[in-house]
Amino acid sequence: MSDAHTPEGMELTLRTLAMPADTNAAGDIFGGWVMSQMDLAAAIRANERCNGRTVTIAANEIVFKQPVKVGDTLCVYTAVDQVGRTSMVIRIEVWARRAYTAQRDPVTEARFTMVAVDENGKPRPVDAG
Numbered sequence: 167m168s169d170a171h172t173p174e175g176m177e178l179t180l181r182t183l184a185m186p187a188d189t190n191a192a193g194d195i196f197g198g199w200v201m202s203q204m205d206l207a208a209a210i211r212a213n214e215r216c217n218g219r220t221v222t223i224a225a226n227e228i229v230f231k232q233p234v235k236v237g238d239t240l241c242v243y244t245a246v247d248q249v250g251r252t253s254m255v256i257r258i259e260v261w262a263r264r265a266y267t268a269q270r271d272p273v274t275e276a277r278f279t280m281v282a283v284d285e286n287g288k289p290r291p292v293d294a295g
């Protein structure tokens with residue numbers, strides 16, 4: 167996936183719509199919902215990098231810069247920033263395309279560390295196959 171707005175060096179990994187069921191008591195979208203979309207995107211990107219299953223070991227440097235509103239399209243961009251023996255650091259930028267407009271705002275960013283695991287859930291080398 168890609169689009170004309172893709173941040174330099176990143177890939178559009180996930181797009182989805184923010185729905186009323188995802189709101190908090192104030193009417194904005196839950197940060198936890200945004201984080202779960204980031205986790206899915208990180209897993210997709212990391213799974214593709216190692217051709218296998220990965221799990222999230224850490225979610226670091228998460229910054230919620232602006233609220234997400236009902237009707238916004240959430241665009242989750244990823245880059246594989248570092249590859250270790252069994253782990254990968256996935257840099258994530260989330261942008262909101264505001265409902266019914268062409269306005270796009272950066273809403274959240276983070277770095278997730280994903281670990282490649284074998285069928286027993288134990289770490290395995292990223293480049294094992």
Ligand SMILES: CCCCCCCCCCCCCCCC(=O)SCCNC(=O)CCNC(=O)[C@H](O)C(C)(C)COP(=O)(O)OP(=O)(O)OC[C@H]1O[C@@H](n2cnc3c(N)ncnc32)[C@H](O)[C@@H]1OP(=O)(O)O
Nearest residue numbers: 205206209221222223224250251252253279281287288289
């Ligand atoms: C039919 C079915 C179809 C299925 C189709 C599936 C489709 C796909 C869908 C995806 C769906 C979404 C999925 C989301 C992903 C989850 O949400 S996964 C759920 C949440 N995560 C977990 O439950 C993980 C729980 N933790 C663990 O199981 C273990 O800690 C782990 C991750 C296996 C690591 O085990 P360990 O023995 O502690 O590993 P260790 O050797 O010490 O360290 C491993 C690596 O982690 C690094 N590390 C250790 N601690 C840290 C730390 N605090 N910070 C950063 N790095 C660290 C180490 O440096 C090392 O890296 P390398 O130097 O090898 O590169």
